[in-house]
Amino acid sequence: MTHSGNCINGGGAVLSGEGRPLETNGGMEGNKGLKKGPWTATEDQILMDYVRQHGEGNWNSVQRNSGLNRCGKSCRLRWANHLRPNLKKGSFTPEEERLILELHAKYGNKWARMASQLPGRTDNEIKNYWNTRVKRRQRQGLPLYPHDIKQSQQQSHSQSQPTTLTIPKGLTQSSTSTGMPPTGQNFSFQVQNSSSSQTHQLPLIAPTDPYHSAPSSPKSALSHSLPLIFDHPTDSSFTFHCPTPILGAPLRYKRHPDSRAISPPVSPSLQRSTSILRASSMPDISYNQHIAAGNMSMPDMSSFQFQPTRNFNGSLPPLPRSTSVPFDFGDSTRSLYSVKSSELPSSRVSQTQSQSDQITNDNKLNVVAAANETHYSNVLEELLREAEALASVATPRKASIGLGGRSFEDKHVLDGYGRWLQATGSTNNSLSGK
DNA sequence: AAGGTAGACAACCGCCAATGT
DNA sequence: CACATTGGCGGTTGTCTACCT
Incomplete structure (x- = not known):
């Protein structure tokens, strides 16, 4: 890009x-x-x-x-x-799509960071995928995130407690067809956790582009309000774990190659004291701002989840094997590895060829980029931990998506010189800074 | 068959931080 | 320290293709 x-x-x-x-x-x-x-x-x-x-x-x-x-x-x-080597071509797999959603929920429009956790994928690909998804979901009036996607997977290990926001029925009933609350008015909600229950009011901001979270963008960060959470307009409440501000990663982590693959750990206190004020990367930043504006003490929320577990309206192609979580893949309109035949633009040609090769050479070379494997396995471990943490907290989910690694085992990569390879330990040198 | 539309993709832009001189 | 260069990022837009009417 x-x-x-x-x-x-x-x-x-x-x-x-x-x-x-x-x-x-x-x-x-x-x-x-x-x-x-x-x-x-x-x-x-x-x-x-x-x-x-x-x-x-x-x-x-x-x-x-x-x-x-x-x-x-x-x-x-x-x-x-x-x-570059090890690029993976073709459509995103359901696992990858799922991961993208989770990562976006976690990081916002941090495409490069997301790409660092999707081996073989580029930030541009992810961005394109996301933008397309945003458009589609917006048009369909569907929420961006499936209800079971956490806004943040970061369980702050000690202090996090689920906080329930109760949305007035009236509000939700007056929601627009897009599932969005009406704007230009306040709405009240209750915040509950194990120790307190408070009622608050939030002004609703009319988002210019409600589905475009782009929290990192000054433009969109301001316009983004609650839309992401209006998952079920007819439901009266949902659980909303505000994300713990993500790691102390620099706003721009370029020149910090390591931080790409995995963000440096930051103590919860540090997260709270610093990142929260510049949590521009968080999709719900404006929500946090509302909270702050309302003098509401920030509940210690480290993730959010939509409570009423309900599948989306039918558009759920069967997930591959182990995935048992209800999840909307309705936007996976293209078949995996669909092959397009087109003419020039060299890229398109190579892509088409590559996809064909991918199909026909499933059992090709088994490439492991040894130099990156250790590093990548660290990423896997981190993702695995997150997945496990999630699994222990949220609605039952299989961790197949978050593994980021093993689930990619049988995926194929382009070795950079036009050959399709099968990667077992996919490397993670996406956009590798030198 | 033609036209319209949506999705996928590629590549450009502006900005900015790190680095070099 | 100032300036220039390099390269990385997010945002945007044009093109192509497939699909639908």
């Missing part, structure tokens, strides 16, 4: 301000020769050859030394999203 924000074009002019390349026929040359637009197979090959010889990084030198007429950022993008 990244690219030429500072793609300087020869004389220093930033390439076109158009969000999209104007050329439709394979790219044009910028003011001073830097090409934009879709990559050709030839360019891909040049880039792959270059990286093979010189390694990743120093992307600007690619243009200088390889003859590629692409700016460094463009090269990096192309490599990261399409050419």
Whole structure:
């Protein structure tokens, strides 16, 4: 997704301000020769050859030394999203989709962080998937998150207590067809935990884009209010564990490669004292703000869950094997590994080919990137812990989704040079910083 | 068969932080 | 310390394809 924000074009002019390349026929040359637009197979090959010889990084030198007429950022993008080893192509599996939902509930629009926990997937893919999902769900009037998705899986080990918010029936009954509460009014709710029960009022903000949580975005962070939690407009209450502010990860954790794969542990106290104030990455930030604005002492909530367990309206394709949790995969409109036949854009060609290969070469090589395996298994362990914690608290769920690792065992990856491989211990060098 | 629509995908943009000089 | 460079991130948008009417 990244690219030429500072793609300087020869004389220093930033390439076109158009969000999209104007050329439709394979790219044009910028003011001073830097090409934009879709990559050709030839360019891909040049880039792959270059990286093979010189390694990743120093992307600007690619243009200088390889003859590629692409700016460094463009090269990096192309490599990261399409050419690098161990990229997994094809549709997201149900497990991955589930994981994305959980991760988004946990992190918000932190695509790179999410990608770090989805081996072989890129932030761009995840972002695209999510945006598509947002659009679809919005159109369908469905909530973004399935009811059993936790807003945060982080059980603060000691202090967390479930807090129940009781939504007035009247409010929910006046909800719009989208399941959204009416805006421009307050609504009251009760907050209950084991030690107290309080009634509070929240102003309802009219979200400009209620389903677009984009908590990290200044624009959308402000507009995001409660919509995510209106899962069951007709239900009168739900349990809502506000997320413990996520880890002390830097707002931007680039240059902290380790933090990508797994965020550094942060003590609960530290989380509370710092992250909570800059929990921009949390989807429900504005909710927290409301709470604060209402002088309501912040209940110690570390995750939320929608209480009335109810399946979504029928759009539930059967989950593969071990998954017993009710979950909406209604948006998985494409079959797994569906193969598209199309023409050029080298990427599409390679993807199609790759998908075909993927289908036909199921028993190919068994690739383990040993260098990353230890690291990745740490990620797996972390995910496993989370899954287990979840399983112990929430409605019964199998942990198959959160494993992030073993469940990917039989998935396939692209080795970066056009070959489809089967990965057992998928690596996690997504967008690996050098 | 044609047109419309939604989904998937790729790539660009602006911004910003880390690093280098 | 200031400035330049590099690269990473989230947001956005254009194109293509499949599907539906």
